[in-house]
Amino acid sequence: MSNLQSLSLYxxxxxxxxxxxxxxxxxxxxxxxxxxxVSNLVALGLMxxxxxxxxxxxxxxxxxxxxxxxxxxASFIKSIVIVATILIIxxxxxxxxxxxxxxxxxxxxxxxxVFGMFLMASAIDLVMVYLSIEVVSIxxxxxxxxxxxxxxxxxxxLKYVIYxxxxxxxxxxxxxxxxxxxxxxxxxxxxxAINALDGSANLALTLASVxxxxxxxxxxxxxxxxxxxxxxxxxxxxPVTAYLSVAPKAAGFALMIRFFNQVFVDGASLSGMGWSSxxxxxxxxxxxxxxxITMSMGNLxxxxxxxxxxxxxxxxxxxxxxxxxxLPTISSEGVFATMIYLVMYLFMNLGAFFVLIYVVxxxxxxxxxxxxxxxxxxxxxGFVMTIFMFSLTGLPPTVGFIGKFYxxxxxxxxxxxxxxxxxxxxxxxxxxxxxxxxxxKAMYFSGEPSDVIAVPSFSMTMIFLLLAIPSxxxxxxxxxxxxxxxxxxxxxxxxx
Amino acid sequence: MxxxxxxxxxxxxxxxxxxxxxITRRNGIAVLMGIELILNSANINxxxxxxxxxxxxxxxVFALFVIIMAAAEAAVALAIIIxxxxxxxxxxxxxxxxxxL
Numbered sequence: 001m002s003n004l005q006s007l008s009l010y011x012x013x014x015x016x017x018x019x020x021x022x023x024x025x026x027x028x029x030x031x032x033x034x035x036x037x038v039s040n041l042v043a044l045g046l047m048x049x050x051x052x053x054x055x056x057x058x059x060x061x062x063x064x065x066x067x068x069x070x071x072x073x074a075s076f077i078k079s080i081v082i083v084a085t086i087l088i089i090x091x092x093x094x095x096x097x098x099x100x101x102x103x104x105x106x107x108x109x110x111x112x113x114v115f116g117m118f119l120m121a122s123a124i125d126l127v128m129v130y131l132s133i134e135v136v137s138i139x140x141x142x143x144x145x146x147x148x149x150x151x152x153x154x155x156x157x158l159k160y161v162i163y164x165x166x167x168x169x170x171x172x173x174x175x176x177x178x179x180x181x182x183x184x185x186x187x188x189x190x191x192x193a194i195n196a197l198d199g200s201a202n203l204a205l206t207l208a209s210v211x212x213x214x215x216x217x218x219x220x221x222x223x224x225x226x227x228x229x230x231x232x233x234x235x236x237x238x239p240v241t242a243y244l245s246v247a248p249k250a251a252g253f254a255l256m257i258r259f260f261n262q263v264f265v266d267g268a269s270l271s272g273m274g275w276s277s278x279x280x281x282x283x284x285x286x287x288x289x290x291x292x293i294t295m296s297m298g299n300l301x302x303x304x305x306x307x308x309x310x311x312x313x314x315x316x317x318x319x320x321x322x323x324x325x326x327l328p329t330i331s332s333e334g335v336f337a338t339m340i341y342l343v344m345y346l347f348m349n350l351g352a353f354f355v356l357i358y359v360v361x362x363x364x365x366x367x368x369x370x371x372x373x374x375x376x377x378x379x380x381x382g383f384v385m386t387i388f389m390f391s392l393t394g395l396p397p398t399v400g401f402i403g404k405f406y407x408x409x410x411x412x413x414x415x416x417x418x419x420x421x422x423x424x425x426x427x428x429x430x431x432x433x434x435x436x437x438x439x440x441k442a443m444y445f446s447g448e449p450s451d452v453i454a455v456p457s458f459s460m461t462m463i464f465l466l467l468a469i470p471s472x473x474x475x476x477x478x479x480x481x482x483x484x485x486x487x488x489x490x491x492x493x494x495x496x
Numbered sequence: 497m498x499x500x501x502x503x504x505x506x507x508x509x510x511x512x513x514x515x516x517x518x519i520t521r522r523n524g525i526a527v528l529m530g531i532e533l534i535l536n537s538a539n540i541n542x543x544x545x546x547x548x549x550x551x552x553x554x555x556x557v558f559a560l561f562v563i564i565m566a567a568a569e570a571a572v573a574l575a576i577i578i579x580x581x582x583x584x585x586x587x588x589x590x591x592x593x594x595x596x597l
Contacts, residue, residue, distance in 0.1 A: 154592070161569075165531045166531055169535050170534065
């Protein structure tokens, strides 16, 4: 589509940019420290954007001269990102971590990051891939270091900026080699050009793909590109940590699915099964190995943590590994399972982090000791945390079980060549049971049972229930999610 | 001298120097300089491929975008390092060690 025509399908992004500009202007003229006005405006703008995403319907096409794809898959990822952002805005307003800081820009930065993730979800051009990853990264650097006076937050942002810039630099070098081999920056032209290459370019192509994988791996924190994750997650303000563990990860997976399934696979339409990789370099095996190492490493190190925040950081690495499990199958079933898991993961992971935010505020710390006896002192908080821990482990009847079920089903249906991934996945689920249950054990079996019962404020209770109820409800009756994902499983493809 | 290979060699050397700098330097600003080298090596690749490959302008356009993004990234990174210096009186990334690895 030409540039002007594209604008008619670009409503969500236009509304979002309008919101960002308006929020900046209002923030400049607002006097108060805790800019409730700006956060209200950004939340309202995001809701309008969500409505626009839902209402903008068109058959899959490309926007802005083949730079972006417009398809249900992109809209699906955009919706997940917006929902996560709205929840984070609500929890940030209820958190005391930002006391003494001017928070107007905080909400503006969140909105800019959403814009970057919109681009990530729909990029089908190498320039757009690099630009969107950088926009999201630069915003996250600032957000991680938002507490300027806090040395831990400073250190988190320093480590983040160094790892982030380094990985995107390496990815850029890989992209430049791909550009040199194929002479184009568009995904579909690249696919055709790669098919036409003779064997002499294999080494260069493999090298370039590994370099590009470094950039994607950093975004979804897959081992061996995960080194920043624990430190950044621990040092950042907790709402930012919760955000980083969900939204950019979803966008990163979207980008990865698009890149690998549309550049390296023949028959890139998601209509049928039985695709095959068109490049000699065996990237499905490589992704499988990365997935297994990621989940094992995340789980094994999570066991040893004494801080719940750091434990959740490693657990989010492990969950990246689970989600990666289905990508090597190169089937629409694998993409389907990953998409379901992204929805389920949104509820359970944000829920666990929100409880952590509340506990840090009330108990003054984030170690397992601070959770001792919590189930007796704050029954509601203890109960919802138990739900989230069960869900993260993958026990029925929670959303975690449904998500894992589809992932394992996709891997096993893909044939005996992938059984080993499912085997390690199952083994890891058992390992993860230990450290998730440690939280539950601390809450109910350690510490002194007390007679004084604390109930969280009304708004906090609502937030907890908003996440806990879907965590159980979709674990019992998940047809709505299934239907939504099925409708969204349509990637733009181009037959040249 | 005026061939694609020369430029690719130069870019590969720049890339390796950048990699070496990022891994060995402990001074935050020196690490950033290494990252700039990596970004510029990719830029040389883009321009060289576009110039010698007989391709369209997308290589040059890509390089322009990279320059803009590198500037934005450097601005944010330097701001973060200045902030670290204000709080810890050092720009050595090894001395920022409150979070255990």
